[in-house]
Structures are given as C-alpha cells and as structure tokens.
Amino acid sequence: MSKTARWRSAALPIASTALVLALAGPAAASAPTAVTATTTAPDVAADSRPDASGPRVPATSTHRPVGTTSARLVDRDRPDPWRPDTPSRELMVTFWYPTDSARGAHAPYLSKELSTALYGSDAPAGVRTGAVAGARPAPGRHPLVLLSPGFGLSRTTLTALGEELAARGYAVAAVDHTYETLVEFPGGRIEPCLACGREGTDPDFGASASRARAADLRFVLDRLTAPGGRGPVRGLTVDPGRIAAAGHSLGGAAALEAMAEDRRIRAAANLDGSVWIPPTGLRSRPVLLFSAQLGGSPGATGNWEDTWKRLTGPRYWVDLPTAGHLSFSDEHWVVDALGSRDQLPADSGPEVFGTVRGERALAATRAYLGAFLDRHLLGRPAPLLDRPSRAFPEVRFAK
Secondary structure, eight states: OOHHHHHHTTOSOOOOSTTOOOTTSHHHHHSOOOOOOOSOBOOTTTTOOOOTTSOBOOOOSSOOOEEEEEEEEEETTSOOSSOTTOSSEEEEEEEEEEBSOOOSOEEESSOHHHHHHHHSSSGGGGOEEEEEETOOBOSSEEEEEEEEOOTTOOGGGGHHHHHHHHHTTOEEEEEEOTTSSOEEETTTEEEOOSSTTGGGTOTTHHHHHHHHHHHHHHHHHHHHTOGGGOSSSTTOEEEEEEEEEEEETHHHHHHHHHHHHOTTOOEEEEESOOOOSOOOOOTTOOEEEEEESGGGOHHHHHHHHHHHHHOOSSEEEEEETTBOGGGGSHHHHHHHHTTOGGGOOTTSOTTTTBSSOHHHHHHHHHHHHHHHHHHHHHOOOOGGGTSOOSSOTTOEEOO
C-alpha cells in the first residue's frame, strides 16, 4: 500500500492543528475503556452549551430550519468487529432533518470532554451549530442520506454537511463507528479507538473496516425504516425508495460497499477516500467521486481509475486541486475559524488542507454532493454535474 493510498483513507494519524488533532494517537490510546450498556438513549452532552462568541457552522444555502438529535443504537444481532468479547455492536448516531420551527436551543457541536479527548483542547466545543436540539421533524416522508466519517474522525466532522443536506429537505444520519475513533456515549462514557494502529500492520484492514462500516450503515438504515414508526427519532419518517450513502475518506469506501451490499441504497458518494473493495454489485446505480489534489496523488489516482472502470451506472468524478484530504470535513473550516491554520506542524504537508480556505471547500462539497443527491434521489435538474461552473471555477472534471 502506497503512502498516498494510506492518507487517502485517513489510515495514518493526521496531525492537523495547534489543537493537537492526533486522531489516532495518544488521545485514542489513553481514553478510558468502559462496560457496554444496552439501552437506546437520547441526545448526548445535551447540557454542554457552546460559547456565544465561538465560531458558527457556516449557514446553509437554503436557510431552512434544521432539527437534530443524537441516539445510541445497539445491534444485538452482531458482535462488535473490533472487540470480539462484546456480543452486540453499539453505535452513536446524529440525525439532522427539516423542521418547521427554528425556535429552541441549538445543539452543542460536541462536549468539552470529548473535544479535549479528541483534540487536546476544549476549543472546538465552542463551535455553534445551526440546528435546533430536539426540534420536531417536519411532516412527510423524507429522502435519507447515511453519512460515514473518515477513519479516526468523529461524526461531528460531518456536521456542516449534515445541516446543509437537512436544510435541502433530506433526513441525515451520521454514524460514529465505535472503536475507530473516540466515541462519547450517554453519561459521559468515552470509548477508545481500538482499531487505531492496525492500519499499519494489517494489509486487509481497509477492506475489513469497509465491511464493518457498511454493516453499521445498513443497521442504522434498518432502524430508520422500521415498520410502525418505531425509528430512533420520534416523528421522522424516511422514504424507503430514496436512500443514499456518502462518506469522507474511509467513510466514502464504506458508502460504496454499503450500496453494493444493500439494494435499498440508490446512490453513493465518496469524498476523497481510497476504495478497498472492488465496487461490484452496484447494479448500475449512480456514484459520485470527489477528490483533492488529483494531479499530485498518483497512488490515489490509480485506485480511483480502477474504481471508475468498474462503475456501470451514472458516474461523476470531480476534483478540487487546491483542497487537502481534510477539506471535505469540518476539520478544515474549524481550523480556519479558530485561527490556528498558521500553527500547523511543519510536517503536516499540503495534503492535509491544501491552499483553499475551509469555507470555500465546504461550499463546493455541499454544492456538488447536493446536486448529485438532488438529481438521483429527487429527480431534480443538476447542471452543476454536467459542465464546469462559473460559481466554482476551481472545481475540475477529472472524467
């Protein structure tokens, strides 16, 4: 496996800011281990309130009110892939969805405790979100987007993307893949990253993790489409005929694998992640590939070239040459908002954030992923996918 392929899957530790974003390093190794609980729970860290002066998640393109909640889900039919002595798979999931009311307290970005454990600082906990905690979902059946973060990254790194998609009318579920990052459960229990470090010693790690994550996504999908309205979010109804999966880095590979395994998933998007399992069984369903620094990444280019040849349905490959690997997540704009970009470690390299500003990279990610989903889940026109755009001249069509 080339060095390029490893960082494309976020399978090597990413030292990203003066906040010590050691996502697979000392914080993960030192986090406390706790006994697995067995019941579903509501939003975690609900008593954590962001500093009113902290940076805010960039506003969505539609400004439609968004609600959010988090829940602990337990798959009792599957042992944990990273902890064989645990008979059930335990997950934390954040949901974003359209709501008809903007009244109420906004949800915390993450708790100070998790922020400190992940980043070595509680500064990211001061980020203000745009979603109302516990707001009632808007009536009707909503198309669903499942989101999977990069390896070592928290589901909170997809908050800006989740809020944007919800403001566009989608129900969104972002999954923390337990033991692949630090995960906070109700009551303040933080589980460690048991899988961190295996990517450097196990040649099958990428494929194994992709399959485990695909199973996580499919379980969450099962819960959201349970008959009788018994899903994890009261009042939220998902349209079972309009479902997509998307992910950043290893999460992008997991999104493709989930679609290959589950015919309910109609479209998938991979945001700058190496593909570890040849994409077969997609049954001509659409795929979006969105890369960074294509020209400077021959290892990743070769991986995606092989993937591209295997795609038989509608396919799109766009590239943001000025972006870095973390530009498709909140990590980039948060670093900029907190003013710590100029304090990056000297050896972090341009592949982490590139040269583009974080909010600009986020705007492009939101626009192209949104256009892809609008076209293939909602049947809406999406000219952004057909030709270069004056709105985003820095985005190139790789294919």
